[in-house]
Amino acid sequence: MNADDLAKNFNRPVIGTPEELDDQARADTRRYFKEAADDINLEMGEGTAQAHPELVVAWAQIRGQRQGNLMVCMTLQEGFSVICNTLVECSDEIAYLLKKLKEAL
Numbered sequence: 001m002n003a004d005d006l007a008k009n010f011n012r013p014v015i016g017t018p019e020e021l022d023d024q025a026r027a028d029t030r031r032y033f034k035e036a037a038d039d040i041n042l043e044m045g046e047g048t049a050q051a052h053p054e055l056v057v058a059w060a061q062i063r064g065q066r067q068g069n070l071m072v073c074m075t076l077q078e079g080f081s082v083i084c085n086t087l088v089e090c091s092d093e094i095a096y097l098l099k100k101l102k103e104a105l
Contacts, residue, residue, distance in 0.1 A: 028067070032060040 016024070036059035037049035049056050087094065 029060070029064070032063045036060045036063065 033056060036056045040049040040052075040055050040059060041047065044055075
């Protein structure tokens with residue numbers, strides 16, 4: 001995932017009931033386990049995932065953690081973007097206030 005991919009997600013707020021978000025999490029988990037088994041079988045030979053479920057679990061855990069980390073990074077980046085945009089929009093007001101503060105000191 002590159003910066004452009006991340007930027008596309010900034011205009012998608014998290015909206016949903018707890019039940020909807022839980023359903024989405026379950027669907028993601030099922031997808032992670034299926035992708036894990038498919039990738040392990042592709043890389044290590046057919047049947048490896050079934051013979052070594054610990055590999056599937058480890059792969060799915062890493063995938064889930066990576067997704068969580070990406071969400072945190074995206075949220076932080078979006079928050080910083082809002083702060084920066086607000087500062088730019090308010091730059092004249094900030095300059096005026098700083099000038100008044102200097103005069104008062």
